[in-house]
Amino acid sequence: MAGGERILVVGPAWVGDMVMAQSLFRLLRVLDPDAVIDVVGPPWSVPLAARMPEIRRGIALGVAHGELALARRRRLGVTLRDEGHERAIVLPRSLKAALLPWFARIPVRTGFAAEGRSWLLTDPRRLDRQLLDQTVKRFLALGLPLGAPLPEPLPPSLRIDAANRDALLRRFGLGQAPAVALMPGAAFGPAKQWPVGHFAELARLLVAQGHEVWVLGSAGERPLGEQIRAAAGTGVHDLCGQTRLEDSVDLLATAHTAVTNDSGLMHVAAAAGTRVVAIFGSTSPRFTPPLTRRCHIHYLELDCSPCFQRECPLGHLRCLREITPQAVAASVLAPAILPAEPNQPPAVAVPARPQRIET
Ligand code: SF4
Structure with a gap:
């Protein structure tokens, strides 16, 4: 013991x-x-x-x-x-x-x-x-005594199961090209969800650039995955509802980049060591940033944001609608600034603010 x-x-x-x-x-x-x-x-x-x-x-x-x-x-x-x-x-x-x-x-x-x-x-x-x-x-x-100074957070780092990853790649016929994982859901509500049409256009742009696109999400997010696949066609693999949470960890560790709303899977992707392109709407990347250095954040920081509402109280969702698929595709296709990290990243300081906020 x-x-x-x-x-x-x-x-x-x-x-x-x-x-x-x-x-x-x-x-x-x-x-x-x-x-x-x-x-x-x-x-x-x-x-x-x-x-x-x-x-x-x-x-x-x-x-x-x-x-x-x-x-x-x-x-x-x-x-x-x-x-x-x-x-x-x-x-x-x-x-x-x-x-x-x-x-x-x-x-x-x-x-x-x-x-x-x-x-x-x-x-x-x-x-x-x-x-x-x-x-x-x-x-x-x-976790600290009352009043103790806070250390820099050590980033989450999830163990990867290589055998499970390989089985998943075989089962779904994945891995023919560098993969970009799209996560169009956000359990909190639609004010955290980039429009599905934007995800579909992004998928189309990425497939045209030779990428394989995986759509990850829960069973409840199947309609989103279906819409993206229907709009973008061949090269898009809709895996919504077909993977367990731990499968998502292993698949994300394999992906070239993950494009995600401010959702649970955003943090999973960061902890799996994946490069993260995160899209923030009604919430703030200053409150819950992905805890990785390999991230690129799209956040318009409108006067009304962050409102932290589940649905847009103004009815227009400009904070997300005005982030274009072309801008997000440019982030995905940009050369990685930092090299890929193993799934046990080094102990690094988390920046007080996100590294890059696009306006
Ligand atoms: S009020 Fe502003 S920040 Fe909140 S959801 Fe609507 S557009 Fe986004």
């Missing part, structure tokens, strides 16, 4: 946040190389956790997004009492997220004070939104 501190992290319920949380896991292992880190999260997060070498075990909590499920949380918490966790770090800010470590009787429980849940925590922290102006900084702060 390892001799380091035993830590239970209650992980976020969003894919992108779970990927960014790997910066915290890496920090915890830098502070204590023998730390034993377990992470509780939605069932989909368990295969993702398996790609993070810092984590001993991903633990599934099978509750729907927003569901209280008090009895289920209590049952799992009671089960965890024998695991000997010494500290819990609660990343989500909801009251229900703090219940599990309380039920598990973990002696030190750190999280941000919110939703009147401080009584569930032994170490409730005030969220300083100015100091902690990025999601990843908030996660890091919870």
Whole structure:
């Protein structure tokens, strides 16, 4: 049995946040190389956790997004009492997220004070939104003693399964040309989605330049994939709904570039070591940038942005519509400024602002 501190992290319920949380896991292992880190999260997060070498075990909590499920949380918490966790770090800010470590009787429980849940925590922290102006900084702060200076975030870096990658390439008949992965979905809502017609035009431009185009997304995003393939034709492989999250990791690690909305898959692509061309609309690349140096961000920074709304309150979605397929294609086709990184990138500083913001 390892001799380091035993830590239970209650992980976020969003894919992108779970990927960014790997910066915290890496920090915890830098502070204590023998730390034993377990992470509780939605069932989909368990295969993702398996790609993070810092984590001993991903633990599934099978509750729907927003569901209280008090009895289920209590049952799992009671089960965890024998695991000997010494500290819990609660990343989500909801009251229900703090219940599990309380039920598990973990002696030190750190999280941000919110939703009147401080009584569930032994170490409730005030969220300083100015100091902690990025999601990843908030996660890091919870792993450090109160008031400790924040280090530069270590970028997430997911393990790649080469055998699975090769099987996927064979199964879908991929890999005939340099591939560009398009991710047209964004679970948060349409105000984060570049218009599907723009993605289709981009696909057409890239195929004309000799690229293979893969469309990645969930089953719910099949209509987007179908539209892109129908409009752009041969050379486009619509994989929406046909891959698991961990398959996306392996495919993205193989792609030349990923073009993506501000979505969970954007963070997966960054953590897979792929070059990322990210398109931001109602949100801000200053709050949740892809944690990689190999990124190119399109963000118009209109007067109304970021509004952080799920749907455009003004009804025109200019923040996304006015980013043209030609501009994005130019980013994809531009020579890479930085060389491809292995899937364990070096420990580098994340820039305080995105490296390039196109206007
Ligand atoms: S209000 Fe502005 S930033 Fe928000 S979705 Fe509409 S165009 Fe985009």
